[in-house]
Amino acid sequence: KSVFMSQSTDIYTNLALEDWMYRNMDFRNHHVMMVWRNEPCVVIGRHQNPWLEANVPFLSEREIALARRNSGGGTVYHDRGNLNITFFTPRERYNRKYNLELIKRALYRGFG
Known part of the structure; x- marks a missing residue:
């Protein structure tokens, strides 16, 4: 189990890093929690239309x-x-209560 804290605040860098980790790391026996923050941005889902979801001229x-x-x-x-948090863990081993405990411990170490 590892915690990875991105030092970048660029949304494109952080999304690329998240995607790279998902595609290239083996999470069967190693679980990772990625923690990251961004400068102001709007993030849409895979199938969303940006013109329906956001005021694109305003953002520009x-x-x-x-x-x-x-x-x-x-x-x-x-x-x-x-604070954005991504958990990389096999679906069959996903445990919401455990993940919340992991967040609590990480925050306590950082701010407690």
């Missing part, structure tokens, strides 16, 4: 990045005030 005017992640899900806003 304010130089707010618009990115698409490889997973599904809704549109979300990120900035340095929120």
